[in-house]
Amino acid sequence: MHNPQLNEDGQLMHLLSVEGLPQKILTQILDTAASFMEVSARDVKKVPLLRGKSVFNLFFENSTRTRTTFEIAAKRLSADVINLDINKSSTAKGETLLDTIDNLVAMHANLFVVRHASSGAPFLIAEHLQRIGRDDVHVVNAGDGRHAHPTQGLLDMYTIRHYKKDFTQLRVAIVGDILHSRVARSDIHALTTLGVPEVRAIGPETLLPKHLDKLGVHVFHDMNEGLRDCDVIIMLRLQNERMTGALLPSAGEYFRHYGLTPQKLALAKPDAIVMHPGPMNRGVEIHSAVADGSQAVILPQVTFGIAVRMAVMSIVAGN
Amino acid sequence: MNIVIQNGRVIDPKNGVDRNSPLFIADGKIAGLGEAPAGFVADQSIDASGCVVCPGLIDLGARLNSIEAELAAAVAGGVTSVVVPPDADPPLDEPELADRLVHRGAEIGKARVLPLGALTLGLKGERLAELAGLKKAGCIAFSQANKTVIDTEALLRAMEYAATFDFAIWLQPQDYWLSRNGIAHEGEVASRLGLAGIPVAAETIAIGTIIQLVRDTGCRVHLTRISSAAGMALIQRARHDRLPITCDVGVHHLLLTENDIGYFNPHARFTPPLRAQGDRVALSTAAASGLAAICSDHTPVGADDKLLPFGEAKPGATGLEVLLPLTLKWAEAAKVDLSTAVARITALPAEVLGLPSGHLGVGAVADVCIFDPEATWQLTTDALKSRGKNSPWIGYMMTGKVKTTLVGGEMVFQAA
Numbered sequence: 001m002h003n004p005q006l007n008e009d010g011q012l013m014h015l016l017s018v019e020g021l022p023q024k025i026l027t028q029i030l031d032t033a034a035s036f037m038e039v040s041a042r043d044v045k046k047v048p049l050l051r052g053k054s055v056f057n058l059f060f061e062n063s064t065r066t067r068t069t070f071e072i073a074a075k076r077l078s079a080d081v082i083n084l085d086i087n088k089s090s091t092a093k094g095e096t097l098l099d100t101i102d103n104l105v106a107m108h109a110n111l112f113v114v115r116h117a118s119s120g121a122p123f124l125i126a127e128h129l130q131r132i133g134r135d136d137v138h139v140v141n142a143g144d145g146r147h148a149h150p151t152q153g154l155l156d157m158y159t160i161r162h163y164k165k166d167f168t169q170l171r172v173a174i175v176g177d178i179l180h181s182r183v184a185r186s187d188i189h190a191l192t193t194l195g196v197p198e199v200r201a202i203g204p205e206t207l208l209p210k211h212l213d214k215l216g217v218h219v220f221h222d223m224n225e226g227l228r229d230c231d232v233i234i235m236l237r238l239q240n241e242r243m244t245g246a247l248l249p250s251a252g253e254y255f256r257h258y259g260l261t262p263q264k265l266a267l268a269k270p271d272a273i274v275m276h277p278g279p280m281n282r283g284v285e286i287h288s289a290v291a292d293g294s295q296a297v298i299l300p301q302v303t304f305g306i307a308v309r310m311a312v313m314s315i316v317a318g319n
Numbered sequence: 320m321n322i323v324i325q326n327g328r329v330i331d332p333k334n335g336v337d338r339n340s341p342l343f344i345a346d347g348k349i350a351g352l353g354e355a356p357a358g359f360v361a362d363q364s365i366d367a368s369g370c371v372v373c374p375g376l377i378d379l380g381a382r383l384n385s386i387e388a389e390l391a392a393a394v395a396g397g398v399t400s401v402v403v404p405p406d407a408d409p410p411l412d413e414p415e416l417a418d419r420l421v422h423r424g425a426e427i428g429k430a431r432v433l434p435l436g437a438l439t440l441g442l443k444g445e446r447l448a449e450l451a452g453l454k455k456a457g458c459i460a461f462s463q464a465n466k467t468v469i470d471t472e473a474l475l476r477a478m479e480y481a482a483t484f485d486f487a488i489w490l491q492p493q494d495y496w497l498s499r500n501g502i503a504h505e506g507e508v509a510s511r512l513g514l515a516g517i518p519v520a521a522e523t524i525a526i527g528t529i530i531q532l533v534r535d536t537g538c539r540v541h542l543t544r545i546s547s548a549a550g551m552a553l554i555q556r557a558r559h560d561r562l563p564i565t566c567d568v569g570v571h572h573l574l575l576t577e578n579d580i581g582y583f584n585p586h587a588r589f590t591p592p593l594r595a596q597g598d599r600v601a602l603s604t605a606a607a608s609g610l611a612a613i614c615s616d617h618t619p620v621g622a623d624d625k626l627l628p629f630g631e632a633k634p635g636a637t638g639l640e641v642l643l644p645l646t647l648k649w650a651e652a653a654k655v656d657l658s659t660a661v662a663r664i665t666a667l668p669a670e671v672l673g674l675p676s677g678h679l680g681v682g683a684v685a686d687v688c689i690f691d692p693e694a695t696w697q698l699t700t701d702a703l704k705s706r707g708k709n710s711p712w713i714g715y716m717m718t719g720k721v722k723t724t725l726v727g728g729e730m731v732f733q734a735a
């Protein structure tokens with residue numbers, strides 16, 4: 001099957017999903033991000049790699065945090081950034097997704113950063129660009145439905161590499177609502193591609209997708225058992241609408257079984273790191289003492305996220 | 320008008336015929352095979368060298384959004400009778416609407432139009448439509464298309480009422496609650512791609528309910544578009560218990576699986592969803608054994624409704640013009656002989672419908688399809704007469720090309 005995010009030479013044209021990307025591309029992104037960390041520490045936080053290019057932030061679904069980090073990353077690469085809040089404008093008038101894209105391409109867009117509520121929307125855009133012969137326009141997926149959030153996955157990998165150096169000796173646990181999580185899917189593919197020998201998924205059956213084992217993941221229902229001897233713990237956000245109803249009885253019962261408390265954290269390795277893609281629900285999936293504790297690396301994740309997004313944008317737009 | 324079809328290989332599964340022989344047609348009916356009837360003088364002779372001469376195809380499910388184009392597509396695909404589900408706009412829930420459809424079909428004069436009346440008003444699954452009135456207007460049975468009767472009591476009453484008049488009910492078994500949010504088979508691919516899943520239980524629960532109600536009411540039921548191995552197993556058991564239940568599968572489900580979704584290909588979105596490889600094999604086995612008939616489930620969808628993210632794209636594929644080549648493709652892959660394959664799209668659907676057609680015995684209506692089983696052609700949007708250009712097979716080579724189609728002894732299609 002043709003992988004629409006790679007060109008004929010196997011270079012990254014778009015970043016749509018971590019799945020299907022070779023290890024060397026993931027490593028290239030992480031190495032490039034490392035070189036950009038130094039830029040963010042400078043007084044003048046800019047490099048001219050995307051000077052004269054237009055980056056369109058197309059957010060069909062609300063997100064302040066991810067959009068802001070993409071905006072900062074694009075500006076540090078010297079790109080012009082245009083933010084479009086689509087759900088309030090054209091689609092409300094009946095314009096289709098691809099009509100919107102055609103219009104923005106006519107405005108000389110060079111790179112689209114796309115967030116969409118439907119799984120696969122960035123693929124549709126990338127295929128459309130190929131059909132109309134615009135291989136000079138690139139797509140970066142900033143989260144599509146439940147499918148993928150590849151830059152989050154990559155910044156998680158950056159964080160893990162920063163603290164743990166070697167992927168091939170690690171035990172990593174992902175905890176919580178994996179079924180609805182695009183972050184979890186991207187993390188799982190990235191971890192297995194980078195050679196992590198043991199990836200665990202911890203959660204109740206209602207929040208786990210079927211056939212997770214086929215993705216190379218070990219499933220645990222008991223968090224105490226699943227956290228044992230882990231090097232990395234990735235907590236996932238529990239959306240408000242999942243907290244009551246048929247999936248879970250209550251936020252309180254969820255916290256008792258799957259909330260990360262200092263007691264549960266003590267079951268992991270003493271130097272285990274705790275990650276979270278944000279925004280956190282304190283007291284729902286994570287205890288404040290853990291979120292603010294010495295093992296949490298949640299704020300460094302945000303900092304690394306900017307460097308990783310700079311790396312992704314500079315690589316795709318450079319190919 | 321007397322016609323003789325010469326030099327063809329006549330395949331008439333119902334009558335156990337598979338031989339090279341001339342076929343004689345007089346006054347719109349089959350008049351003889353091999354030997355000309357006494358006094359027969361042909362007005363027209365059709366040369367079917369290298370071709371198969373078989374009964375016209377009977378398609379158990381085709382939506383005719385733009386009736387003229389779709390009926391032309393039907394005969395171009397060798398289909399001489401089409402069963403039309405009631406989920407048109409407006410739904411076919413009044414005798415007047417059925418009457419109009421039947422007359423319009425007759426006026427166009429291509430394939431025969433066999434409408435399914437709506438079982439309930441507006442297909443809402445609440446109040447019964449006027450079944451007897453619809454029947455009188457030409458509906459052959461009653462259906463909810465792919466909508467569900469959520470209220471089990473309403474379903475029971477509908478089946479009791481239908482049984483009173485010995486009407487058949489066609490149901491697409493899909494539990495409303497387990498399928499309402501889903502867009503793909505709840506399996507490996509949906510998990511990977513982050514698509515909301517429809518579990519196999521959505522089908523088996525509905526089939527289980529229907530089977531129980533058939534036991535209680537004796538209503539004749541045809542189950543449409545079965546998608547799972549477990550669903551097929553339930554139907555097989557019901558048939559073993561001699562319940563009046565028949566079923567069909569969409570031809571795409573015999574050839575494709577969840578894996579064909581690839582990177583969110585909207586042309587691989589179907590209702591019910593394409594399922595796993597084991598399911599596909601079970602459907603194939605059921606079609607091979609004669610448990611299930613094969614239909615096109617022809618669903619024309621405009622380009623704008625397909626060029627959307629997978630979950631927003633309308634499900635379904637164009638089917639009338641690919642029913643024959645895809646059935647032949649299936650037969651080859653499943654090692655099913657040509658006569659059996661032809662039976663699944665002619666004699667078996669006729670049996671489901673209780674029609675006297677679907678064969679080439681003397682006295683039968685002369686609905687005939689002549690096709691070259693070896694001819695290959697590329698499926699392109701231009702090659703399709705249907706307004707529905709939506710197909711997962713665009714660009715692929717098809718084997719099997721219809722040369723001539725006769726309906727009631729009239730030549731309604733001839734390949735250029």
